[in-house]
Every structure is written in C-alpha cells, then in structure tokens.
Amino acid sequence: MNSNYAGRITGLIAFVMGCWMSFPAQAVVREYWIAAEKTAWNYAPSGRNLIKPEAGLGVWGETPAYTKYRYIGYTDGSYAKPLAQPEWMGILGPQLRAVVGDTLRVHFLNKTDRPLSMHPHGMLYDKNSEGADGDGAGASVPPGKSHTYTWIADKDAGPGPADPSSIVWLYHSHVMEEEEPNLGLIGTIVITRKGMARSGSDPAPRDVDQEFTALYMIFNEEEGKEGGMKHTINGRIFGNLNGYETRLGKRVRWHVVALGNETDNHTVHWHGQTVLDHGRRTDVVEVLPASMTSVDMVPRSPGHWLFHCHVDDHMMAGMSTRWRVLP
Template identity: 75%
Template sequence: MIFMISCSDYHSYYKNMNICNAGRVMALLGLLALFGMGQAVAAEREYWVAAEKVTWNYAPSGKNLIKPDDGLGVWGKTLTYPKYRYFGYKDGRYKERLVQPEWAGILGPQLRAEVGDTLKVHFLNKTDRPLSMHPHGVFYDKKSEGADAASAGAGIGAAVPPGKSFTYTWVVDEASGPGPTDPSSIVWLYHSHVMEEEEANLGLVGTIIVTRQGMARSARDPSPNDVDQEFTTLFMIFNEENGEESGMKHTINGRIFGNLKGYDTSIGKRVRWHVVALGNETDNHTVHWHAQTVLDHGRRTDVVEVLPASMTSVDMIPRSAGNWLLHCHVDDHMMAGMSTRWNVAPGK
C-alpha cells in the first residue's frame, strides 16, 4: 500500500509541536510503522551484465582432487575450451568487473531482489554472435522476454547483436517470490535464449535470488535475514566434443573432480543451498551432501533430485565438522568427476 500524505491534513495535531513539515511526515510514518500500517518501499535494482568470450578450464589444478590415484581419465584429455560467459560490472562503463565468490565457477553474476522490486538489467553483448538474457520466474513484457525473436513484439532484447546493448525490465511480483511452503528466498535461472539448445552449453547461465517481502536484510541488501550463508550449485554435463566421452564434462558450476572450491561454512551456521540443473536427458542428478541433512520443503533428506531447468532451495544447519563430499549420486556421473568438497569448520 502507498500512503499519500499531506502535512496540512495533520496541522492541528502538530500545531503545538516545534516540528517542520518534513518532520511531521516522518513522525506519521513512524506511527504507521509502529501500528503495522507501514509497508516496505519497493526498490529498482540495477545490474550491468556483459557476455564475453573466454577460455575455460574445467580442472585448473590438472588433477583429480577427489581420488588422486585415479587421475582424470579420459575426461582429462583436454581441459580448456572456448566458452561464453556472463560477467557483472560495477556500472555502465563496463570497466570494473564485480568480484564473484570462488564457488560460483562458471555462473554469471547473481541477481538479487525482494518481492515488490523491479530489476533493470543492462546487457552488453561483447561477443561475436547474437545473445540474450532470458529469466525464469519473474514478470516481464514481450520486449524483456529475452527469447523468441521471431514472435510479434519481441524486439532487440530477444537477440542482442554483437556490440549492442539492451535494458531488460523484470518485475519481481508476488508470483515471483517464495510460495507458502518455500524458504524465505528462492532461486530462478537466467540464460541466453537465441539458440537456447547451444547457449547454456556455451556457459551462458546465471541465477536470480528472490527474497520474501519483509525478510530482506536491508533496503540495500535484499538477501534474506534468517540465513547466514547462501550457496548456489549448477549440476550440468557440458558437451564439448559432439558426444565423445572425453568431452562430456560432468560439472558442478563448471568444474570437475573437486576443482570447485570456496564452499566454506561452520557448525551451527544457517546455510541455504540453491540447487539448479540444465542440459539434456542425461542431466538427471541426485545431489548428495555427506555428513549433513537438509530441509527440503518440510522433508528431511540428504539427497535432492533435479532435472534440466529444475530449481530448488533447501536449508541446512551443519552439525559435523570436516571436509565433506558434495556430489551427484548417479554412478557414472560420479565416475566422470561430478564431485567436489565443502568444508565445515568447528563452531565458535
């Protein structure tokens, strides 16, 4: 609800108070908030994202860090490939990249919003092919769909040409946010959708995290106030060599055989895992955390199932210190390197 306030309406109330007009408004807003009549003001959040060509290494260490004696097998024959990635920037000059957490791997910048916000995403295509940003979950009009270029009303945002830019407007309404049985924040995918069957495999994937209205840490920080840490995992098999086994990279966030690092937490922390998947019919994954359990929409488990384009968010309070495995429990996926480790430090 938006309150239109005129100071003159309350002049008689304040006539004996030494308070300026602005002060009267602030006092009234304070009273409204005190009695539960106030409501958070929606924000417009701007992001600057560029698509760029890079060289990606699936195992920077050159080693199998899960079972060193086994080596990398056929999957280590070639480790570096040309890829396309989304990068976040500080502003529209596209000079200073935003720093990504180490665990993000190949993922694009994480976009955040609270229910009621609007996302303005400025996209610059710095590559050699038309690309886009297509979001899941949020509300948009046809011009901001980022897909289906041949349809009426699509516009340039459906296929941004090389060297060009476009600003997407995505509204985070109630239907974009957590449902009644969801935790206080949920995850949505975004990805390029010009030739969508190719572009996720190129590496053009990222996530949007939406927090329930009233549960953001602050107006500036829309992350949820009831968790201490949030991690994101993309389980996906990248096909680099037209189906040849050596090119089927079974990854977590674009890394294989324990080469993804940075999942560090401690006993007693409130940790939320956002789990997503993309790919083909082989991308049916059973995500398993060793030594801990998660709460999955009221169900206690230590395995979460995901299919291509699945998105789910689960909660954990680590209770056992150690350096633990996180992996897909499908046998041939484990064998091909879809594993990493995450560290739980002793609590203070």
C-alpha cells in the same frame, strides 16, 4: 501525569505506529550491468583429480580447457571494472537479487561474435524484456549492441507458502537455447520474501547466515565424445571447485539448479549433513534440466565433506567436489 491523558498519548502512539506499519516497504529498482564475453575456461585447473588422485582425470582430462561464453558482471555502465565473485560460483554469471516488489533493471552488453540474450525464469516481464522467442527488442542482441531488460519480482516470482524465505530462478541466453547454456551463458536470480530482507540495500534473507548456489550440468564439448562430456558442478570436475566453506551451526541455504539434456538427471548428495527440503528431511535432492530448488541446512558435524551427484556414471566422470564445515 493524569491517567486519562497518559492513556490518550499511548493510544495516539499506537495509532501512529499502526499507520506506519501499514505502509508497504518502498520497492527498489536494482540495477546490474552484465556483458557476454568469450573467455578461456578450464574444467580442472589444478590438472589433477582432487577426489581420487590415484584415479587421475581419465579421458575427461585429455582436453580440460575450452573457449566458453560467459556472463560477466560490472560495477557500472563503463564496463571497465568486473564484479568480484566467490570462487565457488565457478562458471556462473552474476547472481541477481531482489525482494518481492522490487524491479531488476539489467543492462546487457553483447561483447561476443554472435547474437545473444538474457532470459529469466519466474520474473514478470513484457515482450521486450523476455529475451527469447524471436519477438521483442531484447530477444536477440547483436554483437557489439546492448539492451536493458526490466524484470519485476512480483508476488508470483517470490517464495510460495511452503518455500523458504528466498528462492532461486535461472537466467540464460535464449536466441538458440539448445546451444547457448552449453556455451556457458547461465546465471541465477534469488528472490527474498517481502519483509525478510536484511536491509533496504541488502536483499539477502535475514534468517540465513550463508547462501550457496550449485549448478549440476554436463557440458558437451565434443559432440558427444566421452572425453568432452564434462560432468560439472558450477563448471568444474573432480573436486576442482573450491570455496564452499561454512561453520558448525550456521544457517546455510543451498540453491540447486540444473540445465542440459536428457542425461542431466541428478541426485545431489551432501555427506555428513542433512537438509530440509520443503518440510522433508533428506540428504539427497533430485534435479532435472531447468529445475530449481532451495533447501536449508544447519551443519552439525565439522569436516571436509563430499558433495556430488549420486548417479554412478556421473560420479565416475567427475561430478564431485568437497565442501568444508569448520568447528
């Protein structure tokens, strides 16, 4: 082949590829169907203290079960088939996912006996999709009614320059915000950096093998009575949260969030491993009410490890579980 001709063909291919690469990835509208429902919830379904069996559940086990309000995900608008969730998600509502540039369209049905809403942190929205502040169509959805929220994952909702490839935001009801997270109406949104998703249909980050979420929160069930102060990880106490399991050498991202009151100041500690917290190597991450952080780990030691709050009173009251690293 003539060298000039070959050079022209090579140049043309490079030009076409350059033009193709310059086009932005197609933004996606990701739809979710979520209902608020009243459900039975047991903070210690085993009936035992699985961290220190000899200590028992103490006053925190005297009444382990309560009626809670929860966000339940469904496969479509018939609200007939609930979405399956990993056991480790506990009381949390469905985890919503998007890539920077995507739109989340969240169809919310209130199946409870009180007005509720869905308010997202971090996302771009108008007043009708704020889900708060008494203004806009979605600020207070009456019992039996529905509303569709439109939330945009713009660049300011996505990871910043020092963040990992995905970050976490909270969503919760905000009609009476001082009450409704305590009822159990809490979930998370994970936003992946543009260009880092596994595929167009899977917005999870491709540089991570597994992602876990942990909500550290004290649920006040009996107006401050000690036995009703449930010191939980994802709504479970004393090791009753199961399912955190990974393998040696896997790339694991932990999304850690908190909500609650002035007592919800938590020092989240992993035994046996360390995490990278925005460039800082540590094994303890601090969270306050309504704070959110995402940290990375590559497990280096197999075993069944403690995962708990390091505040002494919180540990004693059951804010602990175990997670497993397989060889």
